[in-house]
Amino acid sequence: MEIAENDESLQGQQIYAFSTSMVLKCAVELRIADIIHSQGGPITSEKIASGIPDSPSPNISYLERIMRLLVLKNIFIVYHPLSKWIFQCVKDGGVAFKRANGWDFSSSNSGYYKLFNDDMSSTVDISMRAFLQAYKDELSSIGSMVDVGGGTGKAMYEIVKSLTYIIKGINFDPAHVIATASACEGISHIGGNMFVDIPSADSILVSWLVVKQNDESLQGLVEVWQQIYAFSTSMVLKCAVELRIADIIHSQGGPITLKQIASGVTDSPSLNISHLERVMRLLVLKNIFTVHHPSDGGETLYGPTNLSRWMLWDSKPSFVPLLLLGNNPVNIGSWHYLSQCVKDGGVAFKKANGCDVWDFASSDSGYNKLFNDAMSSTVDILMGVFLPAYKDELSSIGSLVDVGGGTGKAIHEIVKSHPHIKGINFDLPHVIATAPAYEGISHIGGSMFEDIPKADAIFIKDMLHDWNDEKCVEILKNCRKAIPEKIGKIIIVENVIGINEKDIFEEIRIMLDLTMMTLTTGKERTIKEWKKLLEEGGFPRYNFIKIPARQSIIEAYPI
Numbered sequence: 001m002e003i004a005e006n007d008e009s010l011q012g013q014q015i016y017a018f019s020t021s022m023v024l025k026c027a028v029e030l031r032i033a034d035i036i037h038s039q040g041g042p043i044t045s046e047k048i049a050s051g052i053p054d055s056p057s058p059n060i061s062y063l064e065r066i067m068r069l070l071v072l073k074n075i076f077i078v079y080h081p082l083s084k085w086i087f088q089c090v091k092d093g094g095v096a097f098k099r100a101n102g103w104d105f106s107s108s109n110s111g112y113y114k115l116f117n118d119d120m121s122s123t124v125d126i127s128m129r130a131f132l133q134a135y136k137d138e139l140s141s142i143g144s145m146v147d148v149g150g151g152t153g154k155a156m157y158e159i160v161k162s163l164t165y166i167i168k169g170i171n172f173d174p175a176h177v178i179a180t181a182s183a184c185e186g187i188s189h190i191g192g193n194m195f196v197d198i199p200s201a202d203s204i205l206v207s208w209l210v211v212k213q214n215d216e217s218l219q220g221l222v223e224v225w226q227q228i229y230a231f232s233t234s235m236v237l238k239c240a241v242e243l244r245i246a247d248i249i250h251s252q253g254g255p256i257t258l259k260q261i262a263s264g265v266t267d268s269p270s271l272n273i274s275h276l277e278r279v280m281r282l283l284v285l286k287n288i289f290t291v292h293h294p295s296d297g298g299e300t301l302y303g304p305t306n307l308s309r310w311m312l313w314d315s316k317p318s319f320v321p322l323l324l325l326g327n328n329p330v331n332i333g334s335w336h337y338l339s340q341c342v343k344d345g346g347v348a349f350k351k352a353n354g355c356d357v358w359d360f361a362s363s364d365s366g367y368n369k370l371f372n373d374a375m376s377s378t379v380d381i382l383m384g385v386f387l388p389a390y391k392d393e394l395s396s397i398g399s400l401v402d403v404g405g406g407t408g409k410a411i412h413e414i415v416k417s418h419p420h421i422k423g424i425n426f427d428l429p430h431v432i433a434t435a436p437a438y439e440g441i442s443h444i445g446g447s448m449f450e451d452i453p454k455a456d457a458i459f460i461k462d463m464l465h466d467w468n469d470e471k472c473v474e475i476l477k478n479c480r481k482a483i484p485e486k487i488g489k490i491i492i493v494e495n496v497i498g499i500n501e502k503d504i505f506e507e508i509r510i511m512l513d514l515t516m517m518t519l520t521t522g523k524e525r526t527i528k529e530w531k532k533l534l535e536e537g538g539f540p541r542y543n544f545i546k547i548p549a550r551q552s553i554i555e556a557y558p559i
């Protein structure tokens, strides 16, 4: 398959869309917006850090990396130089939340219950102004009104207050919600079940309010809302991959009906077609599939796009393995610890799972496979660009070791296209234990912090970004010992932030930086940060080579 770089970048952004929601959550937990707004103008990172509650020594560098994504998403402005279960529910119906947590979760979990009601009250603040303006005249002719499912009564109170208490307001919700509602003038709170009986009144309010479109002042509100729910795009993509929707549509070679998609979903005797339709609606909105409504009233047809090609299980390159790793519960769970890491350092993955990602992979074969398959898929994505761009340089190398090479896919592709190279794949023993045999490649298990196998040159792809500067310097010094001083070199293929700020991959690099912050001690580095690292690691001479990919090539020499 030919790589259209725009499609790759778009698909990558959608897979990592959840990172925006998670970083926003982290910013809210740290109260970053409150701190900046309370100062009434632009403030420095140090000033923000000093305002974070219960945090005597916040990690400024983590904070700045979080701010970088928030600025990219237009949540803040930077002044220089100051500067789970959806899949099962589609297959056989039911509600994902209930499968994951049981039903009456909010009545038995007071923390979640408070979160839920506060969230609902905030939607009232957002929408009430528009509703009251648009509906004031109609409201003034009503004597009594009951808000069914009114939560703690915020919407009813706003209505009664705006009409100077001429309406008799009733707020109706389950008893455990009403138990925590505050007394409000003009409102009676009644606890009960709307499926059994609803209190009588002149009129009923069902308060999911629609705000007027095309109001510019609402633009920011809508953008923030989209970013808060950005994770739903990643999750619906995961659902679609688990159901193999792209494979079903592509295998038919053209637009097909919902029923045809449904009949292609395996192991689902009672597939929920309405859930499937709603999943398809978001995927169409996100340009993953096309939709066609025949003018003769025939059934709606869904077709493939350049983006859906990246979601095929058996075609290469594919984003399927990366999507399954990025959105799996172990990784997603770690993101909830991000604000804690800003407050007191450490790695979110370790806080969530009790050990680092490599120890986790060595003790969990399922996660190990998920991880290694995802890494191999990034090799498939890269090699179509790297090999043509670097073929002349590779022809003069006799032996090459891939340090942290995973299961050996990258060195295999290099040796396949340059069979004269003696290839060595070097990684931790639990990774090497699952590596397939490749002609011309020897697999060696070990640790790069101890000893690296000798070769003319070293290849490193997407590995140094897993480590902090101190650890990278250790790795680079060991690399230097493994290659001949005069003719040796390392070929690093990694992200370089800012190498071309306008290119389509910059947003992914920044999202991946936050991913590295969440999962490892590492980071995505700018040119300046790479230069410092290379010099400290014993590589004073280097070149940065831009290629049409997320990564750049960095060649570095011992002398």
Ligand SMILES: C[S@@+](CC[C@H](N)C(=O)[O-])C[C@H]1O[C@@H](n2cnc3c(N)ncnc32)[C@H](O)[C@@H]1O
Pocket: 358, 375, 376, 378, 379, 403, 404, 405, 406, 407, 410, 426, 427, 428, 431, 446, 447, 448, 449, 460, 461, 462, 463, 466
């Ligand atoms: C992000 S993955 C990149 C894999 C591969 N380079 C690729 O891009 O597909 C980082 C790799 O470093 C390996 N690694 C971690 N600690 C290591 C160590 N101490 N010695 C050797 N490899 C290590 C991991 O097992 C993993 O395969």
